[in-house]
Amino acid sequence: MPTYVDPDACNACADVHGGPQCVYICPNDLMVLDSGSEKGFNQEPEMCSECYACVKLCPTDAIHVRGYADFVPLGASVQPRRVDLGLTWTVKFRDGRELQFTYPSRTKPAGSSQPYQSFTEDPVADLKSQALAGESLWLGVDALPTLASK
Amino acid sequence: MPLPATETVECDILIIGGGMSGCGAAFEAKYWSRDLKVVLVEKAVIERSGATGEGLSAINCYMGQRYGWNTPEDFVHYVVNDMMGLAREDLVYDVGRHVDSSVHLLEEWGLPVWKKDNGEYERIGRWQIPIHGESIKPITAEPARQALGQENIYERVNITHLLTDADDVGRIAGAIGFAVRENKFYVFKAKAVLITCGGAANVFRPRSVNEGLGRTWYSVFATGAAYGLMIPIGTEMTQMEHRFVPTRFKDGYGPVGMWFQYFHARVTNSLGEDYTVTRDDELRKYEPYGSAIPTPTPLRNHQMFLDIKAGLGPMYMRTDEAMQKLAQGDPAKMDQVRDEAWEDFLDMTIAQALTWASQNIMPEDTPSEVVLAEPYIMGSHSGEAGAWVSGPEDLSPTEYFWGYNKMTTIQGLFAAGDGVGAAPHKFSSGSFTEGRLAAKAAVNYVLDHPQASGVSDAQVRNLQEAIWAPLATFDRHKGASSSEEVNPNFVNPKQALVRLQKIMDEYAGGTSTWYTTNGPTLERGIALIEMLREDLKHLAARNRHELLRCWEVVHRTWVGEAHMRHLLHRKETRWPGYYYRSDYPDLDDANWRVFVNSKYDAASDSWDIFTKPYIQVVK
Ligand SMILES: Cc1cc2nc3c(=O)[nH]c(=O)nc-3n(C[C@H](O)[C@H](O)[C@H](O)COP(=O)(O)OP(=O)(O)OC[C@H]3O[C@@H](n4cnc5c(N)ncnc54)[C@H](O)[C@@H]3O)c2cc1C
Ligand code: SF4
Ligand code: SF4
Numbered sequence: 001m002p003t004y005v006d007p008d009a010c011n012a013c014a015d016v017h018g019g020p021q022c023v024y025i026c027p028n029d030l031m032v033l034d035s036g037s038e039k040g041f042n043q044e045p046e047m048c049s050e051c052y053a054c055v056k057l058c059p060t061d062a063i064h065v066r067g068y069a070d071f072v073p074l075g076a077s078v079q080p081r082r083v084d085l086g087l088t089w090t091v092k093f094r095d096g097r098e099l100q101f102t103y104p105s106r107t108k109p110a111g112s113s114q115p116y117q118s119f120t121e122d123p124v125a126d127l128k129s130q131a132l133a134g135e136s137l138w139l140g141v142d143a144l145p146t147l148a149s150k
Numbered sequence: 151m152p153l154p155a156t157e158t159v160e161c162d163i164l165i166i167g168g169g170m171s172g173c174g175a176a177f178e179a180k181y182w183s184r185d186l187k188v189v190l191v192e193k194a195v196i197e198r199s200g201a202t203g204e205g206l207s208a209i210n211c212y213m214g215q216r217y218g219w220n221t222p223e224d225f226v227h228y229v230v231n232d233m234m235g236l237a238r239e240d241l242v243y244d245v246g247r248h249v250d251s252s253v254h255l256l257e258e259w260g261l262p263v264w265k266k267d268n269g270e271y272e273r274i275g276r277w278q279i280p281i282h283g284e285s286i287k288p289i290t291a292e293p294a295r296q297a298l299g300q301e302n303i304y305e306r307v308n309i310t311h312l313l314t315d316a317d318d319v320g321r322i323a324g325a326i327g328f329a330v331r332e333n334k335f336y337v338f339k340a341k342a343v344l345i346t347c348g349g350a351a352n353v354f355r356p357r358s359v360n361e362g363l364g365r366t367w368y369s370v371f372a373t374g375a376a377y378g379l380m381i382p383i384g385t386e387m388t389q390m391e392h393r394f395v396p397t398r399f400k401d402g403y404g405p406v407g408m409w410f411q412y413f414h415a416r417v418t419n420s421l422g423e424d425y426t427v428t429r430d431d432e433l434r435k436y437e438p439y440g441s442a443i444p445t446p447t448p449l450r451n452h453q454m455f456l457d458i459k460a461g462l463g464p465m466y467m468r469t470d471e472a473m474q475k476l477a478q479g480d481p482a483k484m485d486q487v488r489d490e491a492w493e494d495f496l497d498m499t500i501a502q503a504l505t506w507a508s509q510n511i512m513p514e515d516t517p518s519e520v521v522l523a524e525p526y527i528m529g530s531h532s533g534e535a536g537a538w539v540s541g542p543e544d545l546s547p548t549e550y551f552w553g554y555n556k557m558t559t560i561q562g563l564f565a566a567g568d569g570v571g572a573a574p575h576k577f578s579s580g581s582f583t584e585g586r587l588a589a590k591a592a593v594n595y596v597l598d599h600p601q602a603s604g605v606s607d608a609q610v611r612n613l614q615e616a617i618w619a620p621l622a623t624f625d626r627h628k629g630a631s632s633s634e635e636v637n638p639n640f641v642n643p644k645q646a647l648v649r650l651q652k653i654m655d656e657y658a659g660g661t662s663t664w665y666t667t668n669g670p671t672l673e674r675g676i677a678l679i680e681m682l683r684e685d686l687k688h689l690a691a692r693n694r695h696e697l698l699r700c701w702e703v704v705h706r707t708w709v710g711e712a713h714m715r716h717l718l719h720r721k722e723t724r725w726p727g728y729y730y731r732s733d734y735p736d737l738d739d740a741n742w743r744v745f746v747n748s749k750y751d752a753a754s755d756s757w758d759i760f761t762k763p764y765i766q767v768v769k
Contacts, residue, residue, distance in 0.1 A: 076507035108260035140216030
């Protein structure tokens with residue numbers, strides 16, 4: 001459902017890493033800064049997949065989603081807010097009812113992964129083997145299965 | 151119009167696309183490659199790009215070998231049946247035997263997996279485990295970014311063409327594209343190239359219209375680039391006639407897997423009947439697949455389709471019935487079930503949650519409509535279109551093996567995820583795994599072939615002119631009309647997309663033709679798509695954003711044309727429920743349990759379509 005930006009809330013967030021966050025993140029190159037008003041703006045709403053990547057990242061909660069006018073009745077909204085390692089969603093119904101849900105998104109803070117920690121495969125000796133990096137540690141069974149018939 | 155500057159990047163291995171398979175490839179390549187230079191190029195930003203950018207609520211490919219749940223052999227039997235007899239068993243087995251290690255790594259990196267009290271993974275179905283997957287993509291991207299280093303990741307660069315060796319068109323040399331956010335070309339010269347740029351949505355006219363055109367089931371970001379890059383250079387493709395028609399919640403396209411498998415919901419028609427019961431006999435027409443457990447996805451579609459065609463809709467997913475049954479009158483239990491029901495969509499298809507709220511649907515009280523959606527062409531989910539690749543040395547018969555795992559028929563060109571054909575049901579975890587497998591093989595390939603390919607300057611120059619042509623076309627002709635959109639000299643990318651979708655819908659068996667086509671209809675459709683391909687030389691773009699859309703529709707058109715040509719070649723109806731050939735309505739195992747493959751030849755602008763044998767690898 002296409003995003004729209006509340007102009008009063010948007011501060012163009014140009015000082016954040018990567019520049020205006022919605023422009024930075026949109027996977028479909030939709031969000032731009034309007035050259036006149038310096039506000040975030042969806043330049044092609046009919047190509048928006050309401051993935052919410054921009055909504056989740058906007059530092060001022062300025063981005064909302066209005067369901068596609070073609071088939072979504074007016075009046076509802078679904079809005080996320082980041083909480084520690086997760087999101088809280090507020091779901092407002094057309095008839096005014098409201099639900100709230102909080103779900104975890106990750107077990108570790110961003111930036112804490114250590115790609116090859118404790119891997120034992122030798123990059124030279126094991127290069128021709130079928131094993132992938134770290135499988136002796138992470139496969140979960142003693143040996144990589146293969147087919148007896150071959 | 152002057153052409154912009156060119157930045158040339160020389161590397162050993164180039165990964166095109168930073169989705170699930172591209173991130174897996176980056177992580178794996180760096181481990182084995184020691185001092186080789188590995189570069190990743192992505193049209194968006196890898197933290198949210200691709201089909202998992204919105205998040206997922208389940209990992210759909212997990213064996214659970216450590217729990218004794220399944221073996222890779224079990225997985226092969228399941229996948230081959232679901233594909234009605236046709237999948238490359240070597241490739242499917244290969245994903246199956248490695249995929250658990252990928253899932254365990256994702257968990258280690260911070261992906262929250264639902265657990266039982268005893269610490270084991272929770273299960274949804276035989277292969278599916280539930281996750282709190284809203285951040286699966288940033289979690290997957292982080293190690294890839296760390297492994298390669300920021301200086302080797304080029305984002306907001308859209309790749310338009312592959313480059314082949316100046317003296318050998320059968321050998322890869324790199325890729326070319328343009329920066330989406332600045333006036334600049336990129337030329338990547340590489341010894342090995344990995345295609346990991348996703349499947350194809352929006353090739354068929356979607357059920358959504360106008361403002362909703364971007365609300366497709368498979369990600370609208372999936373523009374068919376994997377196929378649109380590989381086909382024009384003559385890469386052998388397989389099963390491009392295959393498609394996936396998903397049963398989805400109506401309008402919001404919410405997936406149904408969790409509802410069928412975890413909540414055990416039924417779908418009922420306007421008479422309250424369950425088509426899996428009333429149309430059980432229909433399955434007997436499609437033996438041995440009809441008796442397989444579970445019933446193959448196309449056949450389940452087919453049963454529902456018969457109800458819809460008979461005018462027995464609307465079809466309702468009985469969320470009410472299922473949730474009440476699970477809660478058994480216990481309010482605390484109902485809270486938990488409600489939480490899980492909404493999380494399924496809030497983690498993965500937020501539009502469906504909004505559709506519920508907008509229609510005042512509380513799923514525990516009100517059932518939701520489901521429909522059969524438009525067709526999608528891809529290779530990682532329940533579709534099996536893609537490149538014909540070599541299997542691994544220890545599994546593949548000679549017909550399926552030519553030296554390097556996941557290498558296409560172009561020397562040094564590898565594929566993974568949606569880009570690999572005849573190896574479906576990989577989903578997120580399997581695509582990530584296949585990217586890793588392709589990357590390790592690519593390292594081996596580069597170490598065995600250390601000499602760089604040659605790139606011809608003339609080829610680069612010609613392609614640059616072609617890439618920039620839509621901007622030049624608009625500039626040259628805009629004065630001929632007082633409208634920027636209606637001009638006799640050009641077509642804009644949205645118009646071209648709509649034309650492609652209309653052709654596919656009407657001639658290749660989309661929703662408006664009840665998924666039905668025949669030989670003469672396909673021939674007519676191919677004639678129209680050939681004219682579209684000619685007209686794409688007259689695409690016009692007002693800015694770089696539209697230039698991006700131009701190249702997306704070029705890639706999608708290659709997918710559409712390949713799809714129709716393959717459909718025409720396969721003279722049977724192998725996947726009722728996905729499509730019907732009215733002139734060959736039956737499944738014909740005796741003659742057609744074979745792969746349909748194709749090669750496009752640019753010099754003669756012609757297609758060679760032929761078959762390759764299905765070989766049973768797993769007993
Ligand atoms: C709605 C939905 C629900 C799903 N549900 C599940 C689920 O529950 N469980 C599960 O396991 N899987 C699920 N999947 C499937 C899973 O997301 C895919 O199988 C997987 O992402 C495919 O990986 P890939 O690497 O082939 O493609 P993608 O992950 O789509 O990556 C492709 C990448 O290539 C980039 N790219 C494309 N074109 C170009 C170009 N021209 N130049 C440069 N870069 C380019 C894209 O931006 C993207 O980053 C779901 C998918 C969707 C859309
Ligand atoms: S991310 Fe939010 S604050 Fe920043 S430019 Fe976009 S709408 Fe404005
Ligand atoms: S919701 Fe997704 S597709 Fe739509 S503008 Fe935001 S980031 Fe882009």
